Amino acid sequence: MNSSANKLEVKNSIDIQTDLGTVWDALVNPEKTKIYMFGCETVSNWNVGDTLLWRGEYEGKPMDFVSGYILEIEKNRKLKYSVIDPNAPYEKTPENHLDVTYELSFSNGATTLTVTQDGFENAADSEKRYQDVYNNGDGWNPILIEIKKLIESPS
Numbered sequence: 001m002n003s004s005a006n007k008l009e010v011k012n013s014i015d016i017q018t019d020l021g022t023v024w025d026a027l028v029n030p031e032k033t034k035i036y037m038f039g040c041e042t043v044s045n046w047n048v049g050d051t052l053l054w055r056g057e058y059e060g061k062p063m064d065f066v067s068g069y070i071l072e073i074e075k076n077r078k079l080k081y082s083v084i085d086p087n088a089p090y091e092k093t094p095e096n097h098l099d100v101t102y103e104l105s106f107s108n109g110a111t112t113l114t115v116t117q118d119g120f121e122n123a124a125d126s127e128k129r130y131q132d133v134y135n136n137g138d139g140w141n142p143i144l145i146e147i148k149k150l151i152e153s154p155s
Helices: 020-028 030-036 126-137 141-152
Strands: 009-016 041-043 051-058 061-074 078-083 098-107 110-118
Touching: 009 126, 009 141, 020 030, 020 098, 020 110, 020 141, 030 041, 030 141, 061 098, 110 141
Parallel strands: none
Antiparallel strands: 009 110, 041 051, 051 061, 061 078, 078 098, 098 110
16 A cells, blocks of 8 residues: 555546547447457446446457446546456455546547546555556556547548
8 A cells, every 4th residue: 555645646638630429439339449448348338336347358258357337427528437457366345446537628629538547545556556557657648549540540
C-alpha cells in the first residue's frame, strides 16, 4: 500500500476528427474494442452497477482478462468503470479495483477523448500496477492512438 498523500493516476488525451457518437461507439462496441484493446471485446449491458468484462482468447480458449463494474455512464460524454485482473493473486475486493474514466468533449470538429486511471493508492500491488499502467510515461497513449486510427482511417 502506498502511504503517499499524492494521488497516483495516469491521464492521457487525444483529439479525434469525428463526432462524439462515433468515439462513443468505439468505446462500447465489442467488435471495435477487440481491434485496439489487445483482442478483447467488451461484455456488458452498459448500465450503472452492471458487470463489465474484457474477454479475449488465451491458448485458443475464451478468457476474461479484466473484470469490473460500470460506475457511471452518460452516453456520448462519460464512462467510468472499475477494473481488476480476475486472474491476479490478490483478493477481488472493492479496494483492489482500479477505476478507469473516459470523458468526451467536442470542439472545432473534433472529439477529445480523455482517459484517467486511478485508485492505485489503496489497491494491492499498488506501485507495480501503477507502473504497469504508467508504462514509462506512455500510459494510455498507445491505445488512444489505435482508437484514433480505427476511427480516422477505417480500412
